[in-house]
Amino acid sequence: DQPCGYPHAECPIGGVLSTRESVKITQPRYCSNTGQTRFFDVVASPLFDANGKITRIVELSRDVTEERQMREDLLRRNQQLAILNTVSNTVNQSLDIEELLRKALEEILRLTSIDAGAVFLREDINKDLKLMAHQGLSEEAATLAAQVGLLDGSCGGVLETGQITIVPDVSRFRGHRARSLKRERLITLVHIPLVAKGSTLGSMCVGTKMQCQFNLEEQQLFQALASQIAVAIENAQLYAEVQQKEQLRGELFVKAINAQEEERKRIARELHDETSQSLTALLYFIEETLEMKTLKDAKGKLLNMLQLTKHVLDNVHKIIFDLRPSMLDHLGLVPALRWFAESRLEPKGVRVVVEEVTPPKRLPSEVETAIFRIVQEAITNITRHAAARNVHITFNMTDEQVIVCVEDDGIGFNIESLDYLPDSTRGLGLLSMQERLELLGGELAINTIPGQGTQLLVRLGL
Ligand SMILES: Nc1ncnc2c1ncn2[C@@H]1O[C@H](COP(=O)(O)OP(=O)(O)O)[C@@H](O)[C@H]1O
Ligand SMILES: [Mg+2]
Known part of the structure; x- marks a missing residue:
């Protein structure tokens, strides 16, 4: 037997x-x-x-003990690779962050021993974590997690440490969060940081209904899954950023075209109302003068004509300056801007100081034009929004770079709250400054606090 x-x-x-x-x-x-x-x-x-x-x-x-062990290891590794592969494929199929996270969690729950999961992201370095997706949690538990985190507000501090954190038994904890997890029958919780290119974007928290001791291999699988997800999140964020930029560029383009059209209308109106009217008047004066018998009679008319001609000339100069200040071409950037700043700010009672820290210097024409338009917009903004009393403009131009600083002591503003919605009536002045600079490889910094004035810093390498 x-x-x-x-x-x-x-x-x-x-x-x-x-x-x-x-x-x-x-x-x-x-x-x-x-x-x-x-x-x-x-x-x-x-x-x-x-x-x-x-x-x-x-x-x-x-x-065959070793052989068997090796076969089992191989099988497990294969399973883990298959899980990783499936999740990686899933997350790469969407550029919508919430959707890709939801699908990734779905797959993780389906393919592993995990019973519930949630992903929290930090949208901004200073902001709290936000619940972006969850699977296997009741609505009640998800609502609580969205408000205060799954077990603690910082996901076990993984954002600071960048390390995976395992809580083997949540029943050791007290408080409404632990009670909520108990109602979900969750016992072991794992917080895994979502790291892409060295920066921690958030955390993935997963839980099991059985107490689990996740070994090193399983922890490595979690980390590999998390890094796939983090890369997908980063891609989606970059995509959203590009799309937003693309949209802004489109709006800017439309606004630029409209502005160009407006400018043409204004010039046409000015030529019609001022220049053409004055020239018509001049024509009448000339005809009248031609009919006069004596030089003495004609002299009075000629004086009128002189006045009128001076007036027309002034007007034409103004129009030409608005189109493109000849000063910019003949005298250079700083004198043209000094003239512009004084002529716009002083009549409004704003004291303006234009200072050259370095000796005068001519720059490539496209650079001079760009900086002229940027500072012109900054000055227009000061006259329109700042309620400033003093304005200080400094130019620092070396062979390597140009730094221009426009500072006012006006009311300042909150950059964060500026939103360029498509239907916003607000202009895109600051944005077009940035665009102009970016085209030339420069950068714009705006330092402002409500009530404490505004400082605009333009830096451009040559
Ligand atoms: N120097 C400044 N002082 C105070 N607020 C400013 C200043 N420059 C810009 N702003 C604020 O920033 C906003 C955006 O400016 P901008 O993009 O030029 O658009 P717009 O001038 O058409 O409103 C302004 O509406 C204003 O609220
Ligand atoms: Mg503006």
Whole structure:
């Protein structure tokens, strides 16, 4: 009955006798001196006599413990790779952050022993974590998690440490969050940081209904999953940023075209109302003068004509300056801007100081134009929004770079609250400054606090 003598061990002999063929089985054998169970492949083969009767059975045993272990390891690794692959494919199929997170959690719950999961993201370096997606949680638990986190507000502090944190048994904790997790029957919780390119974007929290001791290998799988998800989040964020920029660029373009059209209308109106009217008047004066008999009579008319001509000339100069200040081409950036600043600010009672820290210097024409337009917009903003009393403009121009600073002591503003909605009537002045600078590889910094004035810093490498 027990040919091999191992309790509970399956015996191949019966199989050989009934099938008359070789039988192969795997037997566990307890090794009393090491306390280990080892596995043996046993092959039993029949030997026949001339009449075809089984006379002997030969049994060969081979220790396959290591082989078995390796096979199991390989299988597990394969499963983990398959999980990673599936999640990675899932997250790469969407550029919508909430959707991709929801799908990733769905897959993780489906493919692993995890029973519930949530992803929290930090939208801004100073802001709290925000619940972006969850799976396997009741609405009640999800609402609480959205308000105060799953077990604590900082996801086990993973954002600071950048390390995976395991809470083996949440029943040790008190408080409404722990009670909520208990209602969900969750026992073990794992917080995994979502890290992309060295920065922590948020945290993925997963929980199991059985108490789990996640080994190093399983923790590594979590981290690999988290990094796939983090990269996908980063991609989606970049995509959203590009889209927003694209939209802004489009709006800017439309506004630029409209502004150009407006400018043309204004010039046409000015030419019509002022220049053409004055020239018509001049025409009448000339005709009248031609009919006069004496030079004495004509002299009065000529004086009128002189006045009128001066007036027309002034007007034409103004229009030309608005189109493109010839001063900018003839005298350079600083004199043109000094003239512009004084002529716009002083009549409004604003004191303006324009200062050159470095010796005067001409810059490439496109750079002078860009800086002129940027400072022109800054000055227009000061006259329109700042209610300033003093304005200070400094130019620092070396061979390597140009730094221009426009500072006012007006009411300042809150940059954060500026939103450029498509239907906003607000202009895109600050934005077009930035665009102009970016085109030339420069940068714009705006330092302002409500009530404490505004400082605009333009930096451009040459
Ligand atoms: N120097 C300044 N002082 C106070 N507020 C400013 C100043 N410059 C800009 N702002 C604020 O920033 C907003 C955006 O400016 P801008 O993009 O030029 O658009 P717009 O001038 O058409 O409103 C302004 O509406 C104003 O509220
Ligand atoms: Mg403006």
